[in-house]
Amino acid sequence: xxxxxxxxxxxxxxxxxxxxxxGQARGLQRMVDDEAYCIDILTQVTAMKRALESVSxxxxxxxxxxxxxxxARESDEAADEKIDEAMKAIARLVKS
Amino acid sequence: xxxxxxxxxxxxxxxxxxxxxxGQARGLQRMVDDEAYCIDILTQVTAMKRALESVSxxxxxxxxxxxxxxxARESDEAADEKIDEAMKAIARLVKS
Amino acid sequence: xxxxxxxxxxxxxxxxxxxxxxGQARGLQRMVDDEAYCIDILTQVTAMKRALESVSxxxxxxxxxxxxxxxARESDEAADEKIDEAMKAIARLVKS
Amino acid sequence: xxxxxxxxxxxxxxxxxxxxxxGQARGLQRMVDDEAYCIDILTQVTAMKRALESVSxxxxxxxxxxxxxxxARESDEAADEKIDEAMKAIARLVKS
Numbered sequence: 474x475x476x477x478x479x480x481x482x483x484x485x486x487x488x489x490x491x492x493x494x495x496g497q498a499r500g501l502q503r504m505v506d507d508e509a510y511c512i513d514i515l516t517q518v519t520a521m522k523r524a525l526e527s528v529s530x531x532x533x534x535x536x537x538x539x540x541x542x543x544x545a546r547e548s549d550e551a552a553d554e555k556i557d558e559a560m561k562a563i564a565r566l567v568k569s
Numbered sequence: 570x571x572x573x574x575x576x577x578x579x580x581x582x583x584x585x586x587x588x589x590x591x592g593q594a595r596g597l598q599r600m601v602d603d604e605a606y607c608i609d610i611l612t613q614v615t616a617m618k619r620a621l622e623s624v625s626x627x628x629x630x631x632x633x634x635x636x637x638x639x640x641a642r643e644s645d646e647a648a649d650e651k652i653d654e655a656m657k658a659i660a661r662l663v664k665s
Numbered sequence: 666x667x668x669x670x671x672x673x674x675x676x677x678x679x680x681x682x683x684x685x686x687x688g689q690a691r692g693l694q695r696m697v698d699d700e701a702y703c704i705d706i707l708t709q710v711t712a713m714k715r716a717l718e719s720v721s722x723x724x725x726x727x728x729x730x731x732x733x734x735x736x737a738r739e740s741d742e743a744a745d746e747k748i749d750e751a752m753k754a755i756a757r758l759v760k761s
Numbered sequence: 762x763x764x765x766x767x768x769x770x771x772x773x774x775x776x777x778x779x780x781x782x783x784g785q786a787r788g789l790q791r792m793v794d795d796e797a798y799c800i801d802i803l804t805q806v807t808a809m810k811r812a813l814e815s816v817s818x819x820x821x822x823x824x825x826x827x828x829x830x831x832x833a834r835e836s837d838e839a840a841d842e843k844i845d846e847a848m849k850a851i852a853r854l855v856k857s
Contacts, residue, residue, distance in 0.1 A: 478607050491598045498591035505583045511574050511632035515658045518625045522618055522665040529614045530756055536607035537748045541729070545737035545744075552737075556729045562611045564722055567758055568856055569618040626852055633829070633844045641833035641840075648833075652825045660818055663854055664760055670799050683790045690783035697775045703766050703824035707850045710817045714810055714857040721806045728799035754803045761810040 479539030480532055490528055497521040529566055533559070575635030576628055586624055593617040625662055629655070671731025672724055682720055689713040721758055725751070767827025768820055778816055785809040817854055821847070 480487060497517065504514045537559060544555035576583060593613065600610045633655060640651035672679060689709065696706045729751060736747035768775060785805065792802045825847060832843035 478604060480601070480607055480610075481604055484601055484604070487601045488598050491594055491601065495591055495594035495598070498587055498594055502584050502587045502591070505576070505580055505587065508574060508577055508580070511576055511628055511636065512654055512658050514576075515625055515628055515632075516661070518621055518628070519658075519661045519665045522621050522625075525614055525618050525621070526665065526759060529611055529618075530752065530759065532607055532611055532614070533755065534748065534752050536611075537729075537733075537751070538745065540607065541733070542737040542741075542744050542748075545734040549734075552734050553730065556726065556734075558608055559729070560722065560726050562608050562615075563725065563755055563758075565612070565615045566755075567718060567722065569615045569622065622855060626848065626855065629851065630844065630848050633848070634841065637825075637829070638833040638837075638840050638844075641830040645830075648830050649826065652822065652830075656818065656822050656825070659821065659851055659854075662851075663814060663818065670796060672793070672799060672802075673796055676793055676796070679793045680790050683786055683793065687783055687786035687790070690779055690786055694776050694779045694783070697768070697772055697779065700766060700769055700772070703768055703820055703828065704846055704850050706768075707817055707820055707824075708853070710813055710820070711850075711853045711857045714813050714817075717806055717810050717813070718857065721803055721810075724799055724803055724806070728803075732799065750800055754800050754807075757804070757807045761807045761814065 479535030479537075483531075483535070487528065487532070490524070494521060494524050494528070497524065526566075533562065533566070575631030575633075579627075579631070583624065583628070586620070590617060590620050590624070593620065622662075629658065629662070671727030671729075675723075675727070679720065679724070682716070686713060686716050686720070689716065718758075725754065725758070767823030767825075771819075771823070775816065775820070778812070782809060782812050782816070785812065814854075821850065821854070 498521065501514060501517055501521070504517060541552070541555045541559060544551035594617065597610060597613055597617070600613060637648070637651045637655060640647035690713070693706060693709055693713070696709060733744070733747045733751060736743040786809065789802060789805055789809070792805060829840070829843045829847060832839035
């Protein structure tokens with residue numbers, strides 16, 4: 474189901490941010506290879522988790538402002554379906 | 570401060586897992602490039618966060634079983650210092 | 666700003682659940698008074714956090730299905746305002 | 762297993778904090794009764810979650826500084842057992 478989603482307007486920015494996160498994963502591999510101190514590695518892992526979290530929250534914002542709003546304007550059923558779906562994603566995000 | 574840390578015995582396993590996480594970041598870039606549905610991308614982002622979380626918890630376990638135990642056996646001061654440091658890492662993990 | 670909110674239909678159920686959570690807080694006080702084992706207290710604190718989390722997610726679902734949908738049907742500006750507000754609440758929830 | 766735990770020295774402070782948290786639960790019930798705005802209730806629920814989180818982190822700190830240190834000084838087996846137990850509590854805390 475590719476195409477018309479809220480985030481498309483910022484596609485390049487999302488790809489750039491995910492490339493930075495990919496780089497963080499490589500940086501962590503180097504820290505482990507170099508036998509860096511455990512707590513320093515943990516600090517970087519948490520920073521990477523936060524970067525992912527902020528990407529998730531922005532993707533969610535785009536989804537709500539586009540897909541959820543369109544569904545709300547379509548019908549109660551469409552709105553309920555989209556909101557239930559978004560709530561499952563939010564619950565997973567809250568518990569991760 | 571490289572060298573004698575709890576995780577060193579499992580160094581290769583940690584590097585392999587971080588390579589998988591790096592691959593997840595590339596997978597997310599492809600999903601955005603292919604204009605995949607927002608919720609599907611969010612689901613993968615949460616899966617990547619969980620993979621990072623489990624790496625963090627194991628690194629922490631190794632650190633506690635090695636660096637914290639050694640400090641406890643050294644002196645009360647050394648134990649307090651290591652535990653305060655570990656608690657800061659745990660607090661960051663809980664809030665991310 | 667009291668009155669017409671999504672959760673009003675389930676008001677009594679929410680009050681009941683919050684009473685149970687209040688009871689959990691009292692139970693924790695008794696555990697500390699009785700000098701229960703630290704880990705057992707921690708287990709109950711986490712259970713209470715989860716109970717709060719599930720109340721938050723349901724309040725959020727009611728809010729999205731009612732206040733956000735109404736705003737979406739009103740105007741783009743009203744939708745944006747409500748969604749930005751909801752996203753701030755979601756971000757706080759994710760980081761707590 | 763009541764008695765000699767790390768938090769006992771601060772027992773009264775923990776009970777006071779848990780009484781405040783109990784009061785927050787009552788405050789939430791009043792907000793729902795008064796039909797307060799959903800987002801305002803959510804903000805208070807998140808504040809209560811944070812109060813619980815900070816109690817958890819301090820209980821954990823006391824446990825590590827007392828029970829885990831004692832076990833480390835006793836034997837490798839005792840240390841492993843206490844650290845595994847603490848890690849399960851930390852994992853639950855991270856995922857709640």
